[in-house]
Amino acid sequence: MSIQLDNIGMRFGTGSSAVWAVKDASLTIEKNQFVSIVGTSGCGKSTLLSIVGGLVLPTEGTASVDGVPIAKPGLDRGMVFQNYSLFPWLTAQQNIEFVLKETGTSRAAERSDRAREMLTAVGLADFADKYPSELSGGMRQRVAIARSLSYRPSILLMDEPFGALDALTRGLMQELLVKIWEQSDLTVLFITHDIAEAVFLSDRVLVMTNRPGKIKADIAIDLPRPRTEDLIRSPEFGALELHVLDQIKAESRAAEHLTLPVDSAPAAFA
Numbered sequence: 001m002s003i004q005l006d007n008i009g010m011r012f013g014t015g016s017s018a019v020w021a022v023k024d025a026s027l028t029i030e031k032n033q034f035v036s037i038v039g040t041s042g043c044g045k046s047t048l049l050s051i052v053g054g055l056v057l058p059t060e061g062t063a064s065v066d067g068v069p070i071a072k073p074g075l076d077r078g079m080v081f082q083n084y085s086l087f088p089w090l091t092a093q094q095n096i097e098f099v100l101k102e103t104g105t106s107r108a109a110e111r112s113d114r115a116r117e118m119l120t121a122v123g124l125a126d127f128a129d130k131y132p133s134e135l136s137g138g139m140r141q142r143v144a145i146a147r148s149l150s151y152r153p154s155i156l157l158m159d160e161p162f163g164a165l166d167a168l169t170r171g172l173m174q175e176l177l178v179k180i181w182e183q184s185d186l187t188v189l190f191i192t193h194d195i196a197e198a199v200f201l202s203d204r205v206l207v208m209t210n211r212p213g214k215i216k217a218d219i220a221i222d223l224p225r226p227r228t229e230d231l232i233r234s235p236e237f238g239a240l241e242l243h244v245l246d247q248i249k250a251e252s253r254a255a256e257h258l259t260l261p262v263d264s265a266p267a268a269f270a
């Protein structure tokens with residue numbers, strides 16, 4: 001499924017306390033594309049994702065999936081967040097079965113089989129009966145991904161899903177996600193602060209301006225797949241990383257008001 005955002009504006013609050021999180025944000029994501037959004041903290045990335053997820057309605061503009069305006073969450077869209085959001089009182093298997101029941105799979109045997117199939121797909125067949133507290137961060141996030149894909153959405157919305165993981169686990173999760181995406185019909189919209197992660201995963205990287213955020217740059221990642229270790233260490237990969245970084249840097253300096261003469265700063269602490 002494709003995603004279209006046309007001149008999205010999102011205001012939180014009213015009167016003098018009103019904050020425009022997003023303004024004039026437009027983008028189109030084609031079916032089966034993997035697109036990442038990067039930008040400074042607070043620029044409105046999560047807000048855009050929530051609008052596509054149907055969790056909030058925009059103040060201005062139109063968000064649609066395959067041309068149909070988004071009015072609420074739907075089974076065509078799965079979401080994965082940084083904090084896993086698993087039910088701690090349910091096992092991995094039960095977490096998935098619960099969501100399948102909520103989303104309309106009425107037969108218990110079908111829910112059980114599907115949950116087991118999904119856990120196997122993310123390499124956790126042997127951990128089906130473990131509670132979230134008995135799983136590592138990477139395993140929890142694999143359960144969360146399996147759960148979000150269990151009802152077969154066409155779009156996967158991911159908000160810094162690997163942000164809390166160590167570097168090695170993060171790398172393995174990225175490879176797993178690419179494999180899942182390549183073997184499915186998924187369209188993925190992925191938020192991250194990690195530029196290398198965005199370049200490694202994506203067909204396109206969108207850079208947002210500071211708040212109120214809009215799309216400032218749309219960078220095609222025209223690197224071949226599969227993206228091997230050699231490719232990650234190649235000058236082409238490095239050049240794309242630098243290009244994305246350059247786009248963010250100006251926004252970041254402005255956001256942090258880093259215009260002070262930093263060279264003189266040590267004197268102040270002497």
Ligand SMILES: Nc1ncnc2c1ncn2[C@@H]1O[C@H](COP(=O)(O)OP(=O)(O)OP(=O)(O)O)[C@@H](O)[C@H]1O
Pocket residue numbers: 012013019020021039040041042043044045046047048211
């Ligand atoms: N429910 C809300 N009520 C009021 N302000 C909000 C609300 N949600 C977001 N905001 C504000 O909107 C702006 C954008 O927030 P958002 O979470 O979308 O940014 P972000 O780019 O995802 O940030 P980060 O990278 O730090 O996660 C921020 O200034 C935030 O404080």
